[in-house]
Every structure is written in C-alpha cells, then in structure tokens.
Amino acid sequence: MKVEQISREDIERVVKKRLARNQENNQIIDERVEAIVNNVRKDGNQAVYQYIKQLDGVELDDYKVSQEEIDYAFTQVDESLVQILKEAKENIANYHKLQKEQSWYTNDQQGVWLGQQVRPIERVGVYVPGGKAAYPSTVLMNILPAKVAGVEQVIVTTPVQRDGSVNPTTIVAAYMAGADEILKIGGAHGIAALAYGTENVSSVHKIVGPGNAYVARAKKYVFGDVGIDLIAGPSEVCVVADDEANANFVAADLLAQAEHDELASAIAVTTNKQLADEIQSEVDRQMKKLNRQEILQQSINNEGAIYVVSDLNDAFEFVNELAPEHLELQVRNPFEQLEKVKSAGAIFLGDYSPEPLGDYFAGPNHTLPTSGTAKFSSPLGVYDFMKKSSVIYYNEQALSSVRSQIEQFADEEGLDAHKESVRIRFD
Numbered sequence: 001m002k003v004e005q006i007s008r009e010d011i012e013r014v015v016k017k018r019l020a021r022n023q024e025n026n027q028i029i030d031e032r033v034e035a036i037v038n039n040v041r042k043d044g045n046q047a048v049y050q051y052i053k054q055l056d057g058v059e060l061d062d063y064k065v066s067q068e069e070i071d072y073a074f075t076q077v078d079e080s081l082v083q084i085l086k087e088a089k090e091n092i093a094n095y096h097k098l099q100k101e102q103s104w105y106t107n108d109q110q111g112v113w114l115g116q117q118v119r120p121i122e123r124v125g126v127y128v129p130g131g132k133a134a135y136p137s138t139v140l141m142n143i144l145p146a147k148v149a150g151v152e153q154v155i156v157t158t159p160v161q162r163d164g165s166v167n168p169t170t171i172v173a174a175y176m177a178g179a180d181e182i183l184k185i186g187g188a189h190g191i192a193a194l195a196y197g198t199e200n201v202s203s204v205h206k207i208v209g210p211g212n213a214y215v216a217r218a219k220k221y222v223f224g225d226v227g228i229d230l231i232a233g234p235s236e237v238c239v240v241a242d243d244e245a246n247a248n249f250v251a252a253d254l255l256a257q258a259e260h261d262e263l264a265s266a267i268a269v270t271t272n273k274q275l276a277d278e279i280q281s282e283v284d285r286q287m288k289k290l291n292r293q294e295i296l297q298q299s300i301n302n303e304g305a306i307y308v309v310s311d312l313n314d315a316f317e318f319v320n321e322l323a324p325e326h327l328e329l330q331v332r333n334p335f336e337q338l339e340k341v342k343s344a345g346a347i348f349l350g351d352y353s354p355e356p357l358g359d360y361f362a363g364p365n366h367t368l369p370t371s372g373t374a375k376f377s378s379p380l381g382v383y384d385f386m387k388k389s390s391v392i393y394y395n396e397q398a399l400s401s402v403r404s405q406i407e408q409f410a411d412e413e414g415l416d417a418h419k420e421s422v423r424i425r426f427d
C-alpha cells in the first residue's frame, strides 16, 4: 500500500484520477452488461438459465428457492445466529421507522384543499450480492426499509452457489425480514430478470441493493424502465486520522473494506507522516493473518493508498472531493469536525465506531452510494420505497376566483383546449 504526500493543489487531480479509473473499468463492463440484459429481456428463462450456467457454473432446473429449501435452511443456521439476526433486525427496523414520511394536506377554508399523498411502491426487487461472499446483513438492510414503507411484494435475487443452493443464512434472513420470493439469479442477468420479468417472475417496479461492478452497471442500464435506488458498487472506506489516531485500528478498518472485492477502495488520509508509515506496516502485518489473501492483495495494492496532507482542512478537502461510501473520523473531537463533511455515505465518529458496526448492527443502512455518487445521493432508506402523488381540490367558487388567470396563461401558451376546460364550467 503506497504512502503519498499530497498538497492542496494536488487533491482534485488525485481524486479525479481515482474516479476516472472506475470509468475506464465501467466502459468494458458496460458492453458485457448490455448484451446480458438485452438477451434476458428477449429470451427470458432460456437466457437466464444459460447465464447461470456460463457465469455461475451451475445447471439449474428451477431458479426459485422452494419451501423445502427454506425449511432446510432453518435447520442449518445456529440458534445463536438467529438471535443475532433478530437483534440486528430490531435495530435496523427501529432506525428506519424514524424515516417514514406521512401524507399531508392543507385546507385554506376557502374551498381549496391541497396535499401530498405518500404511498409505498407495490413490487420491489432486492439484489443481494453473493459471488465472493454471502451477505445476510444486506438482506436485512434492503428488505426491512421496504417493509417499514409498506411494500407489498419483495422479490430477492442472489447468485446461486456452486452446489445449486443459496446460502442458508441468506434464506433465513430473507424469510425473517419478510421476503415473498427468493431467486437464485446473480449478476446482470438477475437485474434483467427483475426489471423485465421472465416466464416465471413478474417484473418489479424498482430494484435496490448493492453488488459488484456488473450488478451496479446493470442497474444503471435498466434505470428508466424500472426505478433504482442508487449506485452501490464495490465497497469503499476513507479514514481520516490525526496524530492521535491508532495505526492498528486504522489498518484494521482499511482491511475490513478491502476484503470485499479486488476493486474495493481503502484509503487513509492523515496529517502525520510517521502515522502513515505505521499504518502501512500494520496493513502488511495484519493482512498476512487474514483469509481472502488474493482479494486483499489486489485491492490493497491497486486501490489502496495512504495520503499525507498538511492539515485537517486539506484532509476534508480530499474527503469532500472523493465523497466516499464510508468515512471514519479517527481524530480528536470528531463531533467538532462533523460539520466539515459535505459528501459521504455514512460517517463513523471516533476510535470505537468501526465501519463493521454499521455493516451489521447499529441500525443505519449499509447500502450506500459509492464511486463519488454520495455527492448527490443518500443511503438506502424508507424514502426509496415510497412515492408521492400531489392532491388538488378546488370547489366551484374557488375555481371561479382564479379562472381568468388560468385562461390568460393558456392563451399565452396557445393552448385553447386548456382554456376551454376551465371556461366550459362557467359560461
């Protein structure tokens, strides 16, 4: 993991170069994704089964998880883990209940009644990643806000494992969170099946959930035909560390994100060169003891970096340019620094709020904007599962009092039928 000293003038260039690397990867992936999505849209099941065979290495007869498989999954998961899932579920549901918006109406007592009706989306697809690891936590994070919003039908899709099954904890978590159906379709073909439906699956109205670059680009490609939540691609962490930070903690937190994906990005930004060197050697030392060596080596060597800046203001300049998925502030008085953050998916304060606390347990959602998209988007939340309709009521007298304004406006736009629709009610 390289250590690089950067000045204020370098920050924009360094961050833009990092984000541009993503764009280059994306161009190659986009061509592949386009072909997969279009083939599933055209050929339905036949294409789905063919991609499951080609990309996931499994010949399936049925990609729906059956009741027998659900029952069997419950026999495979330890009671202690079920208990943990229940606690996490409670924390996540409680946090998300606070996000629920209500419909509202105004009544001016003069015959005008306006409002905003809030309704859940009816049918939602949840992508749960499962290529390199299974993510039961992501199941909870994506289904629970949908259920809090009142979504009627939640269809989960996740890659099939080599033996033709789905990870049992994923199934148990999906069942506990209220999934209506679980499909064994990963990657871009999973996204296409949800977006356009197949002979066995009705299409959904919106697709949520993180995944690798193929999944993230497929979501972007189907957007418009269905809704999507946000671009949640390979994981990222940026740790801001001042001279009081603990190098062991910082290194451990960098590795915790790096282990997700070869393309995961783990960055430390520090004001202290000596700490940077300590973090670097700690990463090397700790990495040797971990599983997933191949992924760790690649992500740490290619995507990881430790930047040394001259002061905390420069550190926040860097952060706001990067807009990382996860930001950790391992600095003195982190609460005082919080207001300097303009763009980040989730912000972890202090030495004892490591990012995995948020991944599994605290309650806020772990599906977060990546690749700089935190500059304009927010964590997955109940609001992603709700839509709004405007409500308008005028009585006869109220309409009569504004008819001339509307008629003149319609004249101005040359829209006679608009004018007539008002006039006809009175003349």
Ligand SMILES: NC(=O)c1ccc[n+]([C@@H]2O[C@H](COP(=O)([O-])OP(=O)(O)OC[C@H]3O[C@@H](n4cnc5c(N)ncnc54)[C@H](O)[C@@H]3O)[C@@H](O)[C@H]2O)c1
Pocket: 032, 055, 056, 128, 129, 130, 131, 132, 133, 135, 138, 159, 160, 185, 186, 187, 188, 210, 211, 212, 213, 214, 215, 232, 233, 234, 235, 260, 261, 264, 366, 367, 368, 370
């Ligand atoms: N942002 C979040 O909240 C969050 C949460 C969990 C995981 N993640 C991220 O999700 C990702 C999970 O990735 P993953 O790979 O483990 O699982 P995944 O389910 O996202 O992707 C696996 C699928 O990708 C497809 N695929 C793989 N190589 C392909 C190729 N060359 N061409 C076409 N399709 C291909 C396969 O069909 C496979 O089923 C990681 O990047 C991790 O960082 C993010």
Ligand SMILES: N[C@H](CO)Cc1c[nH]c[nH+]1
Pocket: 135, 137, 138, 234, 235, 236, 325, 359, 366, 367
């Ligand atoms: N850190 C991931 C989001 O980038 C979420 C996750 C799930 N399980 C473990 N981690």
Ligand SMILES: [Zn+2]
Pocket: 235, 256, 257, 260, 356, 359
């Ligand atoms: Zn994680």
